[in-house]
Amino acid sequence: MLKYEKVANQIELFIKENDLNQGDKLPILDDLTEEFKVSKSTIIKALDILEIKGLIYQVRGSGIFVRKSHRSGYINLSGGDGFRKDLEGFKLDSKVISLEQMVPPKKVALGLKLEDNEEVYHLKRLRIIEGAPLCLEESYFSKKHVIYLNNEIVQGSVFDYLRDDLKIEFGFTDIYLRIVDLSKKEAELMGLKEGDAALLSESMYHLHNGEPFNYSILKYHKDQAQFFVPTSRY
Amino acid sequence: MLKYEKVANQIELFIKENDLNQGDKLPILDDLTEEFKVSKSTIIKALDILEIKGLIYQVRGSGIFVRKSHRSGYINLSGGDGFRKDLEGFKLDSKVISLEQMVPPKKVALGLKLEDNEEVYHLKRLRIIEGAPLCLEESYFSKKHVIYLNNEIVQGSVFDYLRDDLKIEFGFTDIYLRIVDLSKKEAELMGLKEGDAALLSESMYHLHNGEPFNYSILKYHKDQAQFFVPTSRY
Numbered sequence: 001m002l003k004y005e006k007v008a009n010q011i012e013l014f015i016k017e018n019d020l021n022q023g024d025k026l027p028i029l030d031d032l033t034e035e036f037k038v039s040k041s042t043i044i045k046a047l048d049i050l051e052i053k054g055l056i057y058q059v060r061g062s063g064i065f066v067r068k069s070h071r072s073g074y075i076n077l078s079g080g081d082g083f084r085k086d087l088e089g090f091k092l093d094s095k096v097i098s099l100e101q102m103v104p105p106k107k108v109a110l111g112l113k114l115e116d117n118e119e120v121y122h123l124k125r126l127r128i129i130e131g132a133p134l135c136l137e138e139s140y141f142s143k144k145h146v147i148y149l150n151n152e153i154v155q156g157s158v159f160d161y162l163r164d165d166l167k168i169e170f171g172f173t174d175i176y177l178r179i180v181d182l183s184k185k186e187a188e189l190m191g192l193k194e195g196d197a198a199l200l201s202e203s204m205y206h207l208h209n210g211e212p213f214n215y216s217i218l219k220y221h222k223d224q225a226q227f228f229v230p231t232s233r234y
Numbered sequence: 235m236l237k238y239e240k241v242a243n244q245i246e247l248f249i250k251e252n253d254l255n256q257g258d259k260l261p262i263l264d265d266l267t268e269e270f271k272v273s274k275s276t277i278i279k280a281l282d283i284l285e286i287k288g289l290i291y292q293v294r295g296s297g298i299f300v301r302k303s304h305r306s307g308y309i310n311l312s313g314g315d316g317f318r319k320d321l322e323g324f325k326l327d328s329k330v331i332s333l334e335q336m337v338p339p340k341k342v343a344l345g346l347k348l349e350d351n352e353e354v355y356h357l358k359r360l361r362i363i364e365g366a367p368l369c370l371e372e373s374y375f376s377k378k379h380v381i382y383l384n385n386e387i388v389q390g391s392v393f394d395y396l397r398d399d400l401k402i403e404f405g406f407t408d409i410y411l412r413i414v415d416l417s418k419k420e421a422e423l424m425g426l427k428e429g430d431a432a433l434l435s436e437s438m439y440h441l442h443n444g445e446p447f448n449y450s451i452l453k454y455h456k457d458q459a460q461f462f463v464p465t466s467r468y
Contacts, residue, residue, distance in 0.1 A: 022444075023444060048282065052286060052466055054406070054408075057405060057406050057440075057444055059442065059443050059444065060442075062443065065444055067406065067444075068408070074410060077311070077411075077463045077465065078312075078463070078465050078466075171291060172288070172291050172301065172464065172465060172466050173464075173465045174288075174302070174462070174463075174464055174465075175462070175463040175464075175465065176308060176460065176461065176462055176463075177311075177411075177433075177460065177461040177462075177463065178459070178460040178461065179413065179431055179432075179433055179456040179457075197413055197431030197456065198413075199411075199413055199433070206291075208293065208294075209293050209296065210256075210257060210291055210293065210299055210301075222413040222431065223413075225412070226410065226411065226412040227410065227411040227412065228408070228409070228410055228411075229311045229312070229408075229409040229410075229411065229463060230406065230407075230408055230409075231311065231312050231406060231407045231409065232286055232312075232406050
């Protein structure tokens with residue numbers, strides 16, 4: 001983790017520990033520099049991260065202010081590394097439907113920039129929140145980057161494993177959303193009716209160098225999933 | 235518009251005019267500084283804006299690269315100032331259902347931080363894309379900030395009017411998404427059936443100084459609306 005990322009985490013903790021609310025003012029730049037014993041440019045970069053994450057806003061000539069933390073249970077789509085962190089405090093489980101190695105459909109291979117016949121890990125899971133179905137997940141992991149997966153790993157957080165064990169550095173993510181109808185089989189897995197609506201999220205995850213490594217299709221239960229998108233002023 | 239915002243727009247134009255694709259490299263920092271005749275810090279700030287907007291990604295020690303422009307017809311939820319720009323090239327119309335001045339429901343008054351009995355403009359519109367219903371919109375504008383609205387203005391882009399005529403400087407936006415069922419009346423307006431699913435987006439728009447000025451509830455037609463969320467690595 002880079003120094004400014006650490007400082008950003010520390011400021012985030014400071015906001016939480018002091019129970020600061022929307023509109024509360026943070027210490028001025030000089031005081032933050034003093035407090036965290038880092039350079040001004042490190043603090044500025046840390047504040048930029050917190051602004052992107054939707055935790056603060058900066059007003060020119062006036063100061064740095066806390067942005068309201070979003071409602072509990074909402075999945076923050078700007079996170080880009082799964083929804084585990086947003087659903088802290090909720091009991092999350094996975095029911096693995098299948099994990100196999102395969103040559104993916106052409107569309108997926110193109111998206112992941114794979115050579116002909118290059119294989120992926122193909123994972124299907126039902127994600128469960130507080131005992132109720134949250135979403136159906138279908139993920140394709142490029143084996144070039146995700147060199148190993150097994151049934152035990154995919155019971156838990158795949159993203160924690162990628163970050164902590166495979167040392168994968170996440171980059172940007174493109175997320176597409178639309179409403180779809182559930183098939184009979186999908187509906188059965190979710191405890192819903194055939195043709196019921198689901199929110200489909202289609203994500204391409206990239207490494208920090210821009211290479212795609214994971215393509216995921218999630219179908220969210222219409223009554224269980226709610227989303228939050230904090231946007232900044234650009 | 236600030237200097238780095240202008241430069242960001244110029245770089246965006248440069249990417250479009252040169253038809254650059256995902257992964258294409260932009261000129262190095264020194265060359266951009268030379269090209270646009272501004273300071274290095276202005277270029278860095280401009281690049282940060284473009285990264286937030288999902289147009290580029292930066293790789294430490296390696297360069298600045300173009301990020302794929304999203305699919306046509308998708309509404310970019312990170313934009314924060316309406317969807318007109320995303321749907322350029324599509325024919326957009328509005329059918330105004332009502333525009334009135336009123337004391338809003340308590341929840342809205344609280345969200346907009348209004349005093350007791352403070353009035354808002356309350357606008358209901360059907361937004362139409364290429365002749366088909368795109369969404370039902372219900373917006374509350376704080377009269378403290380949006381000092382004047384009339385039927386002619388709300389036929390067009392309210393956000394263009396706020397920016398260009400009222401000189402409102404937009405800040406951050408909180409967007410909440412979930413799936414809801416349409417009422418009989420809503421379904422009729424959208425050409426759908428009672429109980430059909432809609433994507434509900436609930437947004438609180440803030441000024442650059444953090445004051446809320448507009449609360450909007452949009453219900454999107456399930457077959458017409460598709461969304462894009464570009465996220466960065468934090």
